[in-house]
Amino acid sequence: MLKLGVPSKGRLMDKTFDWFGARGLTMGKGGTEREYSGVVDGFDGLQLILLSAGEIPRELAAGRIHLGVTGSDLVREKLAHWDEQVEELALMGFGHADLVIAVPSFWVDVETLDDLDAAAAAFRRRHGFRLRIATKYHRLVRDYLTWNGVADYQLVDSQGATEGTVRHETAEAIADITSTGETLRANHLKMLSDGPVHASQATLFRARNADWEGGARERLAVLLQRLGLD
Amino acid sequence: MRDKSAERAEAAGFLQAFLDAGAVPVETDILQPAGTLLDLYGEDIRARAFTTQGPDGEAMLRPDFTVPVVQMHMAEGGDPARYAYVGEVFRRQAADPGRPAEYLQVGYELFGGDAPEADAETFALFHRLLSPLSTRVTTGDIGILLAAVSGLATSQARKTALLRHIWRPRRFRTLIDRYAGRTEAPAHRRDVTARADPFAHVGPEIGLRDRADVEARIAALKADAAEPPISKSEVELIDDILRLRAPSDAALQTLRDVAMDMPSIAPAVDGLARRLEALDARGIAPESLPFEGSHGRSTMEYYDGFVFSFSAAGRADLPPLSTGGRYDALTRVLGQGRATPAVGGVIRPALTLEAR
Numbered sequence: 001m002l003k004l005g006v007p008s009k010g011r012l013m014d015k016t017f018d019w020f021g022a023r024g025l026t027m028g029k030g031g032t033e034r035e036y037s038g039v040v041d042g043f044d045g046l047q048l049i050l051l052s053a054g055e056i057p058r059e060l061a062a063g064r065i066h067l068g069v070t071g072s073d074l075v076r077e078k079l080a081h082w083d084e085q086v087e088e089l090a091l092m093g094f095g096h097a098d099l100v101i102a103v104p105s106f107w108v109d110v111e112t113l114d115d116l117d118a119a120a121a122a123f124r125r126r127h128g129f130r131l132r133i134a135t136k137y138h139r140l141v142r143d144y145l146t147w148n149g150v151a152d153y154q155l156v157d158s159q160g161a162t163e164g165t166v167r168h169e170t171a172e173a174i175a176d177i178t179s180t181g182e183t184l185r186a187n188h189l190k191m192l193s194d195g196p197v198h199a200s201q202a203t204l205f206r207a208r209n210a211d212w213e214g215g216a217r218e219r220l221a222v223l224l225q226r227l228g229l230d
Numbered sequence: 231m232r233d234k235s236a237e238r239a240e241a242a243g244f245l246q247a248f249l250d251a252g253a254v255p256v257e258t259d260i261l262q263p264a265g266t267l268l269d270l271y272g273e274d275i276r277a278r279a280f281t282t283q284g285p286d287g288e289a290m291l292r293p294d295f296t297v298p299v300v301q302m303h304m305a306e307g308g309d310p311a312r313y314a315y316v317g318e319v320f321r322r323q324a325a326d327p328g329r330p331a332e333y334l335q336v337g338y339e340l341f342g343g344d345a346p347e348a349d350a351e352t353f354a355l356f357h358r359l360l361s362p363l364s365t366r367v368t369t370g371d372i373g374i375l376l377a378a379v380s381g382l383a384t385s386q387a388r389k390t391a392l393l394r395h396i397w398r399p400r401r402f403r404t405l406i407d408r409y410a411g412r413t414e415a416p417a418h419r420r421d422v423t424a425r426a427d428p429f430a431h432v433g434p435e436i437g438l439r440d441r442a443d444v445e446a447r448i449a450a451l452k453a454d455a456a457e458p459p460i461s462k463s464e465v466e467l468i469d470d471i472l473r474l475r476a477p478s479d480a481a482l483q484t485l486r487d488v489a490m491d492m493p494s495i496a497p498a499v500d501g502l503a504r505r506l507e508a509l510d511a512r513g514i515a516p517e518s519l520p521f522e523g524s525h526g527r528s529t530m531e532y533y534d535g536f537v538f539s540f541s542a543a544g545r546a547d548l549p550p551l552s553t554g555g556r557y558d559a560l561t562r563v564l565g566q567g568r569a570t571p572a573v574g575g576v577i578r579p580a581l582t583l584e585a586r
Binding site for chain 1 (some may be wrong): 451
């Protein structure tokens with residue numbers, strides 16, 4: 001039996017069901033609206049496991065599910081060496097969101113990472129501590145800033161309402177997910193022009209560490225053919 | 231499964247050799263306060279070290295011995311002083327998850343004394359211990375590069391920015407290219423410095439980085455725009471230093487030539503000459519010692535003078551068996567106003583075992 005983890009609620013779940021539905025696999029929640037088990041019609045040997053999107057990367061890494069649908073940002077953030085643990089089978093074309101670095105709009109001197117780096121150096125000299133960037137995407141943001149040679153910053157954890165941290169003076173800049181930039185503008189923030197840290201979308205992943213013996217590998221080959229991914 | 235008792239026995243041999251060379255054995259805590267390490271290395275250290283909660287807040291499992299040993303010496307040590315230590319260090323192996331995250335390090339640090347003599351004494355000790363193995367040695371001198379940048383005919387602000395990124399080669403190159411006029415300043419920078427009121431219609435002032443910070447940076451951008459480019463010949467001299475790969479005697483000749491056009495590096499080149507003499511006196515011929523102008527730039531952030539590493543010959547898959555160098559500036563950062571010359575190095579016994 002092939003185990004497929006899909007998001008257990010909201011638009012991400014509906015869109016996932018639509019995506020598989022468009023390819024001839026009818027999926028839905030089993031029983032009542034509140035029950036977290038799923039059913040698949042039109043494909044034998046595939047078990048649907050409804051999970052929080054944030055837990056799917058961990059379940060994939062542990063090999064407890066063979067396949068999983070979740071945001072590419074969550075996999076990159078939560079799994080070290082993500083590409084050694086999972087394989088991207090399909091970019092699904094929905095759930096688009098960009099992880100961006102944003103700074104106050106009135107920082108007219110800062111448009112790029114280059115500016116942010118220079119501003120961070122001057123900020124540390126004047127204020128005596130490293131410029132704070134509030135985020136919950138620590139790994140993605142740190143790797144990105146390291147690669148781009150930005151120094152003299154620190155990441156401070158923010159699990160929600162991140163756009164408010166600058167006004168409340170618990171951070172000088174933020175790194176967060178945005179789809180339209182509306183919340184950023186409402187909080188007098190602007191994104192850097194270098195492009196996003198990561199452009200995320202819902203992605204179908206294969207767990208490299210799952211048990212692929214006992215017919216699972218063959219079931220996957222059939223599934224990929226049905227999905228047009230072979 | 232790697233054999234920890236063999237690793238420990240290998241480490242004990244190196245430690246004894248350091249003690250025989252006159253070092254005092256020292257111990258440090260495994261749990262180190264995270265704040266000091268973060269302020270030194272920046273957020274990047276989180277990708278390399280294990281963070282946890284200690285009794286006094288955030289702590290890291292000792293990623294190296296140098297920082298606690300320097301702190302201990304600056305608090306209570308005399309001059310000169312030689313220390314040796316052995317113990318576990320902990321590293322997240324971000325680049326290579328196959329490498330162990332916990333391994334022994336044996337180290338030797340020498341504080342005080344005459345720099346070229348101390349460099350030669352330390353290097354000769356490591357050389358003697360590691361030359362029975364089949365190793366490839368590389369040396370360099372970050373101090374020459376620092377002196378070259380400090381002596382550029384350009385503004386202090388530009389020199390400070392370049393010095394800050396000596397250890398980040400990509401960012402360093404971007405800055406050099408811009409300061410040399412090889413690439414244009416981004417358009418938004420020209421715009422913001424040209425506007426009569428740059429703060430018109432840009433939203434309210436929020437956060438701790440205030441209007442004064444922004445105005446100071448605009449003033450800095452204006453000053454930088456008025457600065458003439460760094461000359462082509464100076465950039466070429468920097469590149470000559472960075473590209474240099476030669477036996478130490480030939481490298482010294484090249485650097486003496488560079489110093490004719492760039493007198494700021496002359497004292498650092500004299501230091502190299504004196505170090506080579508001191509090494510020669512200890513039986514290590516300069517022509518046998520490879521020198522690389524950019525050695526130690528991307529991996530060993532706190533070294534600011536002599537640097538060296540020993541790698542297993544024919545084993546490009548292994549990290550260096552041993553690295554070391556001079557870190558005078560680190561003692562100033564950690565010494566609360568005091569500083570002392572310092573040089574040292576570490577050996578990874580698990581790797582010398584693999585190389586045997």
